[in-house]
Amino acid sequence: MSGFKKRPLMSTFGLELTGIDLSKPIADEDFNAVRQNFSDAGILLFRGQGHISPADQVNFSQRFGPLEEHVLTQFLLPGYPEIFVVSNIIEGGKHIGAHGGSKEYHSDLAYLEKPSLGSVFRCLECPESSGETSFVSMAAAYDALPKKLQGIFDELDAVYDYAWSYDRRMAKIRGPLSEAQRAKTPPIVHPAVRAHPETGRKSLFLSDIWVRHFVGMSEDDSQALLAEAMEVAKRPDAEYKHSWRPGDIVMWDNRSTMHRACPFDEKNTRRLMHRTTIKGDRPLRAATKH
Ligand SMILES: [Fe+2]
Incomplete structure (x- = not known):
């Protein structure tokens, strides 16, 4: 060694x-x-x-x-x-x-x-x-969630929508996405909590930018719940x-x-x-x- x-x-x-x-x-x-x-x-x-x-x-x-x-x-x-x-x-x-x-x-x-x-x-x-x-750390963020919220996120799937996000945030700066780029980035569903394939440890898997909503939940309710989790992730002293x-x-x-x-x-x-x-x-x- x-x-x-x-x-x-x-x-x-x-x-x-x-x-x-x-x-x-x-x-x-x-x-x-x-x-x-x-x-x-x-x-x-x-x-x-x-x-x-x-x-x-x-x-x-x-x-x-x-x-x-x-x-x-x-x-x-x-x-x-x-x-x-x-x-x-x-x-x-x-x-x-x-x-x-x-x-x-x-x-x-x-x-x-x-x-x-x-x-x-x-x-x-x-x-x-x-x-x-x-x-x-989204693993530390998951650990810091109240038990009830952990249980909620454990069951949720998040819809990532790159084109939706781009239209809202980037189109004015960089110009619109082409149809070909749009076709390459359809909405994708990921679990809101993922297990690390090498350690097994659970992490929140979310994004301020690309998560449009959770499956089976309205956009408004989803964004409120997302904000609650992100607030925990960005809590004081948690950032490096x-x-x-x-x-x-x-x-x-x-x-x-x-x-x-x-x-x-x-x-x-x-x-x-x-x-x-x-x-x-x-x-x-x-x-x-x-
Ligand atoms: Fe990056």
Whole structure:
């Protein structure tokens, strides 16, 4: 064993792992320990990884499973279709990456039939004291719900409707969705509580953005109930706000956490991040193996 060390980020979730160089091959035994920590903690932070190459990031991410290639192909790193560039930088009159990450809590690709397992986000450039990313644990949120609400959410299915959400929030900014994009994102039903496939632990699986209603419930009643759960998820002291430094990598488990981008001065500072996104499975109410 290389003997990496762990430091908790929050009392309920998140770990910093030190003593790991992600540009070097990781022995299976060490990787299995990293993976177990990832599933248990929900978020892993690795600092001091400024020297790693795009290929190193892809190789490390791929050990967790196959990677997504983002539909916004204009923002993929040339030569590395698995790396999605997130940046406000403009070169030659063009944005080099997707800009303006979601300021509302979500887990990546939750509106797909098979949402992402996890995302690996690497900081290359960032402003000094803004542009953070905030995280909450949806496993800790489930545990913090009153028993009665846990029982209600245990039974509910949520309807994710990407096109409905886009029309309300994004169409004015980015223009309307094409018919082809609309056809790719039909409403999808997921259980409101999912079991982690590797630990069996229950998490709320919800979203401020994409959940339109719960099955068998009106939109108004659904939104009120959703707001009640989200208030618990975002309760004071439950958020981990990561202040980025160049060379940081944070990877988050989309099955048990949510995140949101914090604002920064997009006109006068530069932020450049590389994301790899690991493919996931259909969320299940009960774990089949653990
Ligand atoms: Fe995201």
